[in-house]
Amino acid sequence: xxxxxxxxxxxxxxxxxxxxxxxxxxxxxxxxxxxxxxxxxxxxxxxxxxxxxxxxxxxxxxxxxxxxxxxxxxxxxxxxxxxxxxxxxxxxxxxxxxxxxxxxxxxxxxxxxxxxxxxxxxxxxxxxxxxxxxxxxxxxxxxxxxxxxxxxxx
Numbered sequence: 001x002x003x004x005x006x007x008x009x010x011x012x013x014x015x016x017x018x019x020x021x022x023x024x025x026x027x028x029x030x031x032x033x034x035x036x037x038x039x040x041x042x043x044x045x046x047x048x049x050x051x052x053x054x055x056x057x058x059x060x061x062x063x064x065x066x067x068x069x070x071x072x073x074x075x076x077x078x079x080x081x082x083x084x085x086x087x088x089x090x091x092x093x094x095x096x097x098x099x100x101x102x103x104x105x106x107x108x109x110x111x112x113x114x115x116x117x118x119x120x121x122x123x124x125x126x127x128x129x130x131x132x133x134x135x136x137x138x139x140x141x142x143x144x145x146x147x148x149x150x151x152x153x154x
Contacts, residue, residue, distance in 0.1 A: 003045050003046060003047045004046050004047065004071035004147055005046070005048075005049060005069065005070045005071055006041065006046050006047070006048050006049070006070065006071060006072045006073070006074060006143055007051075007062070007063075007066050007070045007072070007073045007074070008037060008048055008049065008050045008051070008073075008074045008075075008136075009051055009052075009053075009059055009062060009063070009073065009074070009075045009076070010030065010051065010052035010075075010076050010078070011052075011053070011054075011059060011075075011076060011077040011078030011079065011080045011081075012053075012054040012055075012078050012079050012080065013054065013078055013079065014030055014052050014076060014078055015030055015052050015054070017029050017030045017033065017133075018030075018032070024103070024104060025103050025104075025132070026103070026132050026133050028133045030052055032133070033133050033136050034050045036133070036136065036137060037050060037136050037137070037140060040137050040140045040141070041140055044140065044141075044144045046140065046144070048140075049066075049070070056080055056084055056086060056087065057086075059077070059080065059084075059087055059090075060086050060087055063087070063090040063091055063093070063094065064090055064093060066094065067093050067094060070094075070096060071096055071097075072096050072097045072098070072099070072143045072147060073091065073094060073096060073097070073098045073099070074099045074101055074136070074140070074143060075087075075091070075098065075099070075100060075101065075120065076101040076102060076103075077100070077120050081117075081118045081119065081120055081121075082117050082118065083119070084119055084120075085119050087119070087120060088119040088120050088122070088123050091120065091123045091124075097125040097126075097143060097146040097147065098120075098123060098124045098125050099124060099125060099126050099127070099128060099139045099142055099143060099146075100118065100120045100121055100124040100126070100127045100128070100129075101127075101128050101129070101135055101136065101139045102127075102128070102129035102130075102135070103129070103130075103131075103132050103133070103135065104129060104130060104132075105129050105130035106129065125146060126142060126146075128142065
């Protein structure tokens with residue numbers, strides 16, 4: 001039996017974790033997050049394809065290329081959450097669980113109301129936000145539960 005393959009995509013500016021607004025996003029780098037995700041995924045027998053891009057089209061291409069070859073998607077679209085219909089449309093091609101992930105609870109920032117809009121959310125199986133970098137571990141565990149339901153249906 002092959003390991004489930006999970007695509008973990010990260011949008012613009014996430015390569016600047018640890019530098020950009022550490023009071024909001026923490027001091028962990030994206031490499032730190034990736035290492036933690038890989039460790040957790042290994043314990044759950046997942047194969048993780050972890051990527052980051054500042055370019056919308058590249059994220060869309062990766063999603064399209066994943067069609068038929070992955071078992072789930074964890075995506076932190078970052079600022080593209082609020083602007084990219086293209087990413088949402090690409091995700092609609094997939095027939096696997098999709099988890100939308102964010103470091104912060106956008107509802108806490110009334111002055112950033114635009115951040116409450118998500119084009120990805122209607123496509124996502126579930127959403128995780130507000131747990132900082134630890135949200136990635138929660139997302140991997142949630143994906144495991146989506147692919148291996150702990151409770152019988154019905």
